Amino acid sequence: xxxxxxxxxxWGFIRAGGYSSWDFWQFAPVGRPHIYPPLFHLALAFLMxxxxxxxxxxxxxxxxxxxxxxxxxxxxxxxxCGKRLAFFVLMMSVSSSSFYLSLINHIPATLAMIFGILxxxxxxxxxxxxxxxxxxxxxYTHIGLSxxxxxxxxIYALFDRRNFKYYFAVMFSALVLALPVLARQLxxxxxVARIGLDLNETRLLxxxxxxxxxxCLGLIVVLRSKKYRIFACxxxxxxxxxxxxxxFFSAEGYLGIAFLSAVGIDFCYNAATVHNKQxxxxxxLATVFIIVVFSPSxxxxxxxxxxxxxxxxxxxxxxxxxAVALPGLKDDTVVSMWxxxxxxxxxxIIKSNSCEDDVVFSSINIIxxxxxxxxxxxxxxxxxxxINPMSKFDPVSASKVIVFAKDDDPQxxxxxxxxxxxxxxxxxxxxxxxxxxxxxxKAVSRGSRVGFIIAAAAVLALILGLIxxxxxxx
Numbered sequence: 429x430x431x432x433x434x435x436x437x438x439w440g441f442i443r444a445g446g447y448s449s450w451d452f453w454q455f456a457p458v459g460r461p462h463i464y465p466p467l468f469h470l471a472l473a474f475l476m477x478x479x480x481x482x483x484x485x486x487x488x489x490x491x492x493x494x495x496x497x498x499x500x501x502x503x504x505x506x507x508x509c510g511k512r513l514a515f516f517v518l519m520m521s522v523s524s525s526s527f528y529l530s531l532i533n534h535i536p537a538t539l540a541m542i543f544g545i546l547x548x549x550x551x552x553x554x555x556x557x558x559x560x561x562x563x564x565x566x567x568y569t570h571i572g573l574s575x576x577x578x579x580x581x582x583i584y585a586l587f588d589r590r591n592f593k594y595y596f597a598v599m600f601s602a603l604v605l606a607l608p609v610l611a612r613q614l615x616x617x618x619x620v621a622r623i624g625l626d627l628n629e630t631r632l633l634x635x636x637x638x639x640x641x642x643x644c645l646g647l648i649v650v651l652r653s654k655k656y657r658i659f660a661c662x663x664x665x666x667x668x669x670x671x672x673x674x675x676f677f678s679a680e681g682y683l684g685i686a687f688l689s690a691v692g693i694d695f696c697y698n699a700a701t702v703h704n705k706q707x708x709x710x711x712x713l714a715t716v717f718i719i720v721v722f723s724p725s726x727x728x729x730x731x732x733x734x735x736x737x738x739x740x741x742x743x744x745x746x747x748x749x750x751a752v753a754l755p756g757l758k759d760d761t762v763v764s765m766w767x768x769x770x771x772x773x774x775x776x777i778i779k780s781n782s783c784e785d786d787v788v789f790s791s792i793n794i795i796x797x798x799x800x801x802x803x804x805x806x807x808x809x810x811x812x813x814x815i816n817p818m819s820k821f822d823p824v825s826a827s828k829v830i831v832f833a834k835d836d837d838p839q840x841x842x843x844x845x846x847x848x849x850x851x852x853x854x855x856x857x858x859x860x861x862x863x864x865x866x867x868x869x870k871a872v873s874r875g876s877r878v879g880f881i882i883a884a885a886a887v888l889a890l891i892l893g894l895i896x897x898x899x900x901x902x
Contacts (some may be wrong), residue, residue, distance in 0.1 A: 429794050430533050431486040433811040435801035437464065438472035439482070443873055447883055449612055450875025454797065455817035456787045456806035457826050457869040461616035463815060465609050467568040468536040470883050477880075482801060483768070493538045494531035498522070500542045504549045509656060512697075516690035519716050520642075523723040526634045527686075528748035530679035537680050540570035544577035548658055551581060551598065557897035560601035561890050567606035571613065572669065573680060578602070579665035580658070587657055621816045634678045634746060635726040638719055639689045646691035659687035723747035770858045774831065775803035777854045777861050782828045785870040789827035791836050795859075799831060806871030824848055826869040832860040 433454075440453035440462075447470060451462040475485055498518060505514035522528055531538045543565040550559040563581070567574040578599060585595030603610070643663075650660045663684030669676040676682075693712060700708035725746035729739050745751075778788055782805055789808040790796030796809030808823035824830060824844060832841050834857075841860065844850065850862040 429798070430811070431490065431535065432794065432798040432801045434469060434472060434535065435482045435486060436797055436807070436811075437462075437469045438476055439801060439804055440806075441466075441469055441473040441880075442477060444877050445873075446877050446879040446881075448873060448875055448877050450873075451810075451815075452871050452873055452875075453800070453806045454810035454812075455821075456808055456871040458818045458821045459871075459874070460810070460815050460817045461612075461619050462875070463571070463613045463616045464812065465536070465568045465570060465574075466883070467565065467887070468539060470880075470887070474880070474884070483772075489535055490532045493535050494528060497531050497538050497542055500545055504545045508549060508552055513656075513690060513694050516693050516697075516716070517686060519720050520639060520686040520690045520693075521683075522748045523639060523719045524634065524636060524678070524682055524686075524725075525723070525746055525748045525751035526632065526678035527680075527682040529751070534679065536570050537573055540566045540573040540577075541680060541683060543569060544573060544580075547577055548580070548662070551584075551595070552658065554594065555897060556594065556598060556601075558894055559598045560605070561893045561897065563598060563602035564605040565890065567602065568609055572672075572675070574606070575668060576662070576665045576680075579668065580662045583661040583664055584658055587661065616815065619816045619818075621814055631728055632674050632678055633728055635740075636682075636685065636746075637724050637726065638715065639685055639723070642689035642692035643685045644688075644692070645695065646688035646693075649691055649695045650688065656687075656691055659684065659691060663688055720747055721749055770856060771798060771802055773856055774799055774859055774861075777856070778803040778805060778829050778831070781853050781861070781863055785872070786828035787826055787867070787869055787871055788829045788831065789823045790831040790833075792833055795831065795833070805829075824864070826867060828864055828867045828869075829853075830862045830864060832862070834858055834860060836860075 436453055437451070440451065441447060443453065447466045449462055450459055452459040454460070472482075472485060476482060498521065501521060502514050502518055505517050543562050547559050547562040547566065550562060563574075563577060566577050581595055581599055585592045585599075588595070647660060647663070650656050666676065666681045666684045669681040693716060697709060697712050700706075700712065722744055723746045725743050726740050727743045727746070729741050778799060782788065784804070786805060787808050788796065788800055788803065788805045790799060793809045794811070796807045797811050799805075800807035800809070808821075808827050810817065825848065830844075830850060845852075845862065848864055849866060850864055852860065853863045854861040
């Protein structure tokens with residue numbers, strides 16, 4: 429569902445004529461500070477301005493983002509650690525259905541991990557300019573992962589004191605180049621609603637069993653032999669994601685586990701090869717097969733006796749392979765929020781009953797953002813709940829079109845209809861559409877702005893630095 433936030437933001441940039449520091453397209457009409465790093469949204473906005481449909485963009489990006497990530501991962505490990513370890517890392521990466529699906533749903537985070545992995549690769553090759561630019565791109569792509577990879581470089585520098593100045597130069601250069609986005613995030617700190625545990629996400633946690641055991645072995649191997657130390661550094665850095673347990677155990681934080689568990693398996697396989705223990709080699713390969721196909725996990729479940737209490741149980745099929753190949757097997761993790769037969773006609777109804785600067789609101793938050801993104805209207809709903817709106821406001825009174833779900837409480841719908849003199853204008857299989865004839869609120873662009881030409885020039889300068897870095901500067 430995250431793609432709707434990103435499409436909505438790209439649409440907001442188009443309305444503003446470039447990057448906007450104020451989010452006027454969500455929680456409209458009051459809005460809120462916009463602190464999300466702009467790189468992905470600028471790319472989306474350029475593509476949408478070129479005529480590509482937002483829904484097509486969403487589907488293509490969701491389809492190819494995990495593939496691009498895995499290709500990058502294979503390239504990085506093969507270049508720096510060998511093809512055998514690359515094989516084991518890829519197997520561990522696709523063993524977790526929640527991690528694989530996070531690659532699809534959290535596209536900016538996926539891109540940030542791609543830039544981060546490439547940063548580590550250039551860092552190990554001692555390519556200063558390229559490493560600094562790639563780390564900068566992480567800062568312009570995702571808030572949390574930028575600090576994960578920054579800390580990974582810092583920890584690695586502490587291990588390798590002789591080259592500390594080189595690593596410090598990379599980190600310092602990236603921070604200087606990222607100052608505009610970092611300053612914006614700092615300036616909006618008063619609007620931060622929370623940083624930390626989301627109780628709703630605890631139901632999505634996945635605690636891997638076999639992978640954790642191999643990861644413990646891999647961590648011991650890395651710390652003792654000093655080989656592949658960068659993996660341990662990334663794991664330690666990713667511990668900051670524990671503030672969001674879902675992100676650490678089930679999404680981006682699993683990358684460090686995938687690295688270390690692959691090292692553990694590779695260590696056992698190498699030992700079996702050195703001592704000519706063929707049965708052990710076959711047993712290890714069988715274990716990898718079990719992980720990739722089954723990947724047993726401990727998962728939380730609501731108690732049948734108390735809905736506010738969670739119990740934990742073993743789930744045998746928690747690998748990405750059955751989740752992707754047999755989507756009906758795991759309905760809890762592969763449900764898509766995209767319903768084209770309902771969303772597209774709903775967007776047309778909204779457009780025919782509103783003007784470009786009118787506001788739409790839905791009783792279901794994600795539906796409001798989704799229909800807003802597709803119809804090209806601002807919404808009184810909002811995702812990224814960590815950032816508060818500028819002030820409290822009445823979303824129904826502010827909105828021209830109100831969308832109720834058909835299974836909403838009829839008494840609630842009736843009460844709101846009578847209180848605000850709403851007029852029913854349309855109905856579909858899932859939704860009821862009401863017009864608010866007394867709404868006068870409008871979504872107005874405000875705040876500082878960086879035009880598309882300047883933004884494109886900055887991005888091209890970074891790309892040029894990557895291209896010329898190897899030939900000129902390094």
